[in-house]
Amino acid sequence: MNTKIHELARYGKSIRALLVEDNDDARLEEANMLSGFFKVVDTAVNGQDGLVKYKCNDYDMVVSDIYMPVMSGVEMVKKIKDIDKDMPIIIISAHDESEYLIDLINAGVDYFILKPLENQKVIDLLLHECRKINNKKVATIEHLADVISHEIRNSLTIINSNAQFCLKYYADNKDLRESLNAVIDSVSFTNRFTEDLLSLSEKEYQLKLTQITDVIKKSINLLNTDLSHKHIKVYFRSATHIPMTYIDSVKMEHVFVNLLLNSMNALEKGGSISVSCTFDRQAENIIIRFRDSGKGIPENHIRDIFDPFVSLSQKGKGLGLAICQRIVDGHNGKIFAENIKKKGAQITIQLPLLEKDNSASVLSG
Ligand SMILES: Nc1ncnc2c1ncn2[C@@H]1O[C@H](COP(=O)(O)OP(=O)(O)OP(=O)(O)O)[C@@H](O)[C@H]1O
Numbered sequence: 001m002n003t004k005i006h007e008l009a010r011y012g013k014s015i016r017a018l019l020v021e022d023n024d025d026a027r028l029e030e031a032n033m034l035s036g037f038f039k040v041v042d043t044a045v046n047g048q049d050g051l052v053k054y055k056c057n058d059y060d061m062v063v064s065d066i067y068m069p070v071m072s073g074v075e076m077v078k079k080i081k082d083i084d085k086d087m088p089i090i091i092i093s094a095h096d097e098s099e100y101l102i103d104l105i106n107a108g109v110d111y112f113i114l115k116p117l118e119n120q121k122v123i124d125l126l127l128h129e130c131r132k133i134n135n136k137k138v139a140t141i142e143h144l145a146d147v148i149s150h151e152i153r154n155s156l157t158i159i160n161s162n163a164q165f166c167l168k169y170y171a172d173n174k175d176l177r178e179s180l181n182a183v184i185d186s187v188s189f190t191n192r193f194t195e196d197l198l199s200l201s202e203k204e205y206q207l208k209l210t211q212i213t214d215v216i217k218k219s220i221n222l223l224n225t226d227l228s229h230k231h232i233k234v235y236f237r238s239a240t241h242i243p244m245t246y247i248d249s250v251k252m253e254h255v256f257v258n259l260l261l262n263s264m265n266a267l268e269k270g271g272s273i274s275v276s277c278t279f280d281r282q283a284e285n286i287i288i289r290f291r292d293s294g295k296g297i298p299e300n301h302i303r304d305i306f307d308p309f310v311s312l313s314q315k316g317k318g319l320g321l322a323i324c325q326r327i328v329d330g331h332n333g334k335i336f337a338e339n340i341k342k343k344g345a346q347i348t349i350q351l352p353l354l355e356k357d358n359s360a361s362v363l364s365g
């Protein structure tokens, strides 16, 4: 139940809902409940009021009663569905109003909840709806990221090759050389950014039976020089038997490098990063933890940081953890962040053991 509430809170923080209910007490009670999950909950006192508010705002979901003066819920739903047939609409009603059921189904209502409201049922339903809304938003972002990144990359290739060409001819001119090098640096920065954007929508996974501890060690080795320059020590320890599993090792390496880079950024004055790998036999999960002695994550951002473009650092793009989340989700795993009581942050990854057969369905789904 707790995990469901957390998941609902994570999706809900970007959701704007309209609640339409004529009874003052019920409206207050339902608005209070929805406000616990959603970013915005506006209220309307009848169907007509609801329709006016709907037209003037940008909502992700409408929750409504049926019997209301001036304009009923059924009438309002029909009008809203005429404007946007995909708008999710949930009806909450005190009675089993089966005579309205056909009308509501024909109007395109998505769900019908009977009062008294049962917490568990309401949470399950809201979560189901929020997941759908979130998937739609993510698909739009991914599509945009994909199109924009490809276009930018084509232009960058041309800018880069022309700058390299000029650099050869004007190598003796110091000012020109410096400015061409600045162009090349900035092209490579933007290239990395577009590659990150592309990783967000990347869906092709090359799964191979892999010893994940090898991938962790390789990721640490890749950063060895930077780590020692910054006076950061990395301690890696692993349980004796970690089963091999099907993973995309290139993508997993991307995850581990991103997590190490974040810890390095949090350790401005040096310190330590502990990486551990264990196996939970009961749940059949491989657990990987990255724990650092850095400044920790501000508590009010601990859930946001996995969203794309959320960065609390000046140079960050806010894509690292969003990519990690996408890749771990793609392996049917979980990733979450917490602060350590003493000092610092800890990111935990839980990866189920994938067998090749079920991994294919996980990744295509
Ligand atoms: N280990 C950590 N300690 C403290 N804060 C962290 C840690 N890991 C992540 N964060 C916070 O989470 C934010 C988001 O991280 P994320 O990796 O998504 O983006 P970023 O590092 O800012 O930029 P980039 O796209 O270059 O990775 C960071 O800006 C940082 O404030």
Ligand SMILES: [Mg+2]
Pocket: 258, 261, 262, 316, 319, 320, 321
């Ligand atoms: Mg990062």
